[in-house]
Amino acid sequence: MKKILVAASMFMSLVYQVSYGQTYMKIHRNNGSTLEIPVNTIDSVTYSTISSNLVNSKGNISIDLSHKFGMMNEQTLAIGKPVVHPMKGDTMTFSKFKYFISNVKFKNADGMYWTEGESYHLVDLAKPESLNLSFKDLPAGTYTQMEYTIGVDSARNVSGAQTGALSTTNDMYWSWKSGYIMLKAEGTYKDNNADKMFAFHLGGFSGANNIVTKRTMVFEGATALTVTKDQTSTVGVEVNPGLLWHSAPSVKEVNMIHMPGAAAKLMALGDSGMGFFANPMYSFQVKSVK
Amino acid sequence: MRIIPLLLILFILTSCKKEAIIKPVTIPNLNSDTNTFSFEKPVGFPNPFYNFSNNPLTQKGFELGRFLFYDPILSLDSSVSCNTCHAQQHGFSDHNVPLSKGIFGFSSTRNAPALINLAWSTSFMWDGGVNHIEVQPLVPLTSEHELGETMANLVEKLNKNVFYKKKFKEAFGVETITDQKLLHALAQFTSMLISSNAKYDQVMAGKTNFTPQEQQGYELFKIKCANCHTEPLFTDYSYRNSGLESKFKDIGREKVTQDPADRGKFKVPTLRNIEFTYPYMHDGRLFNLEQVLAFKSNGIQDSPTLDISLKNGLNLSKDEQKAIIVFLKTLSDNTFISNPKYAEPVNQQ
Incomplete structure (x- = not known):
């Protein structure tokens, strides 16, 4: 007979089921795995928890994204508004700008994680509501960092039809070469006063073409993040898509990317990891916490 | 003893997961008479690649x-x-x-x-x-x-x-x-x-026999064709350049991989029901099996990505080509093309 210790630090949830005349206890763990234990083999269950205050009082986090084009000149990036790239000098007007943020986890001061369930967010500059990433019912306490991914993890690229942010109705999927468009930027640019089109569809989830990037956003000092019971803590984050052209050539030289490959990778990751997806300092900067 | 799990549910409410999973789990009883609809793997077939894991079949x-x-x-x-x-x-x-x-x-x-x-x-x-x-x-x-x-x-x-x-x-x-x-x-x-009920399947199950010519075709098939058109699915799902051309109108797999080594390669198609699926090849350029076998025998166009097994053509005599075609027709599954389960549904709207 087994004795089972269920530690709260594992963030488990429990269900039970009856099938084929056998009662099982089913333990869903946050890492996606499931334990099934026949109930008649269980003597007793002990549930230990770190702090009942911690789990009983819950609050929310809102990550508010504001998009700039370049770090120094503070141009707001918005649909239909011409911006000038500070390094390349290109004048660009975006008609579409969309990208995925996924697999969000918050780490608290004790080193424990709160993990969002179905964690796929499509940020779309044309949809103001998509610029606030809302996370509800986190245990109150201090959080030191958010871990997240730019793009869509490889598993969801090879597992058939998806829904929600990953729905193909969002026009972020390549049908002819299965896989998500992780970032889509379209619009026009000035070339000797003529308006020309640009279209950058960046993707690639495996092998040499992989651009899916895991990142960390740190909350410390003036931007320390505390979740308070029944309150929403708002984190202001400045996003700088200008970094797409940190290493990639001027839009006058390359104005279209429509599949995974070296060009998409250069744009997303950049030389030495200085591109938009990978830049550790300047692509997503925590500016304020309220 | 069975009350314990119920008590455990209470603990879920104290879990700090965003959305605790408290929904009941139901598993269809596969032995029930009301749920006889299932995917049946034909005898001798490998396990399917698609397993309905996120899309339960009903x-x-x-x-x-x-x-x-x-x-x-x-x-x-x-x-x-x-x-x-x-x-x-x-x-x-x-x-x-x-x-x-x-x-x-x-x-x-x-x-x-x-x-x-x-x-x-x-x-x-x-x-x-x-x-x-x-x-x-x-x-x-x-x-x-x-x-x-x-x-x-x-x-x-x-x-x-x-x-x-x-x-x-x-x-x-x-x-x-x-x-x-x-x-x-x-x-x-x-x-x-x-499709798993062709004469070929009946023969493999020991329920009937090939004619001598079908048998001759089958023996040749195993030597000349089965490397790519592997039994029992009659494809190995690989991509190969079958020598249709030396300059490619359609670069095939290279479009997907961007690798010149994949130029002119296409997926090996199944040969099941090949009698019914003419014309043949990726662009439908060959209209009957006689043309296909003649091409595979002595019409192969060389190129850097040509499949190694076709370098010198299959070198089949007319009689051998004929025997292989007779064998290929044992892959015709009339129960498949006439199965009412697959037919256009009536009273649609």
């Missing part, structure tokens, strides 16, 4: 997929359905035309493949660009030369359709039709298009 899901497969509502102008280019009597390939016609009479660039034993297929399309059976329909649905739709428009159309609102609710319990459920329904139908 009779209602299959029937919905069947309705959708035959319904031109899926095309931009309601003129073309899946069935237009994948007809049952032709082994779910096109009506014996090299290139298929989509909306407004637009022509596709490749021959419509036969939809046979797709649950075992590891990739889709001639170039293998699609990695999962559920997302395969996105290509024909959204190609401007085929059904010409957008997924957003298609979902909107279906949600306005009383018949499909009801059918999706019955099949998936949903009030709103999503692209995911549409693709799940289609996958339930297409993955069940199983």
